[in-house]
Amino acid sequence: MKILVVFVVMVLFCDCVMTKECTNTPTQLSSHTYRYALLNSKNKTLKQEVLTLSSHDHDHLTPTDDSAWASLLPRKVLKQEDEFSWMMMYRQMKNNNGGSGKVRDSGSFLNEVFLGDVRLDSDSIHGQAQQTNLEYLMLLDGDNLVWSFRKTAGLPTPGVAYxxxxxxxxxxxxxFVGHYLSATAMMWASTGNDTLKKKMTAVVSALGECQEKMGTGYLSAFPSEFFDRFEAVQPVWAPYYTIHKIMAGLVDQYVFAGNDQALKMVTQMADYFYKRVQNVITKYTIERHWRSLNEETGGMNDVMYRLYTITGNANHLLLAHLFDKPCFLGLLAIKADELSGFHANTHIPIVVGAQRRYEVTGDPLYKEIGTFFMETVNSSHS
Structure with missing residues (x-):
């Protein structure tokens, strides 16, 4: 009884919501705020019980064949005359140019204006906000930012970790270091501030030393053992969420600041994780990989599609596909409004990645997914 009371108090204190995964099974661990409080709790009994329970809440639809995908739509809703068209849509998705290794012709899309070609009026409210952001980024210390990366790599650790x-x-x-890399790359492109470029380039170089020291292509502020737990569907706090931020930051450093070292580093990371996912599927099953995706993975699909447009490496395209969480995107593909209760920070990036898949491959199904999601959120979930 005492444990139950403590649990209720913690949920209320954290202002958490109970969110669902693809099975619609509530899991309080979807909340980063709650998980942070839980992992820092001195109540070891509560911590063990909640984490143990959560490890069993990862049931996952496994769309490895036509019948599994068809069953995504409740039988009482699926009209018999619609079943054939859904099956055809799925087969088309499997066989269209989304898996051909070809980048879609972007002629039908709006052209994005490069940040380096835009300057804000320094006297405007937007220019003042930009200056505030620039000053904040300049305050951050490079050694402090990479402290845990160096610790993980077994390198000296000057400075103090944030x-x-x-x-x-x-x-x-x-x-946060991934966010820093993205923010500084875009800020430099927007301002041309030389001091900022030196600082962010030094951070990329320091991270490169960490990656080189580990020697596998892996780069993170925590040990790779976290991914052993992820792949075993054991409690761990969203390691791919962090990896996505780091990879996206390195891609941004290349795209916006022309840092070739950053591109080399993120490519090595992609190759490392391609092998990890390949090993899970080979050693176990594709279902095991799908099941692990109930843990938050950020925008791994999105960053891999972005990287693929740069490298043209078919492995990068395949890895992007493998992070297109099927049990969630499948619901959107059949236009089933089951969004209530889904953890937004987990699933919105997946939809962003799905939209990127359409932009990269031209697969119309993923345009439909993005359109339905936006229309549904705007009409009944806002």
Missing amino acids: GGWESPNQELRGH
């Missing part, structure tokens, strides 16, 4: 979720004892450590 706190909060970047603390050396937090499983999400390192994701």
Whole structure:
């Protein structure tokens, strides 16, 4: 009884919501705020019970054949005359140019204006906000940012690690560095500030030393053992969420700042994780991989599609596909409004990645997924 009371108090204190995964099974661990409080709790009994329960809440639809995909739509809703068209849509998805290794002709899309070609009026409210952001980025210390990366790589650790979720004892450590890489790359493109470029380039170089020291292509502020737990569907705090931020930051450093070292580093990371996912599927099954995706993975599909447009490496395209969480995107593909209760920070990036898949491959199904999601959110979930 005492444990139950403590649990209820913690949920209320954290202002958490109970969110669902693809099975619609509630899991309080979807909330980063709750998980942070739980992992820092001194109540070891509560911590063990909640984490143990959560490890069994990862049931997953496994669309490895036509019948599994067809069953995504409830039988009482699926009209018999619609069944054939759904099956045809699925087969088309499997066989269309989404898996051909060809990049879609982008002629039908709006052209994005490069940040380097835009300057804000320094006297405007937007220019003042940009200056505030620039000053904040300049305050951050490179040694402090990469402290946990160096620690993980076995390198000397000058400086002091930042706190909060970047603390050396937090499983999400390192994701802020990914945000930093993206923010500084875009800020440099927007301002041309030479001091900022030197600082962000030094951070990329320091991370490169960490990656080189580990020697496998792996790069993170936490050990690769976290992914052993992820692949075993054991409790771990969203390691791919952090990896996505780091990879996206490195891609941005290349795209917006022309840093070739960053591209080399993110490519090595992609190759490392391609082998990890390949090993899971080979050693176990594709279902095991799908099941693990009930843990938050950020926008891994999105960053891999972005990287593929740069490298043209078919392995990068395949890895992007393997992070297109099928049990969630499948619901959107058949236009089933089951969004209530899904953890937004987990699933919106997956939809963004699905839209990127359409832009890269031209697969019309993923345009439909993105369109239905936006229309549904705007009409009944906002």
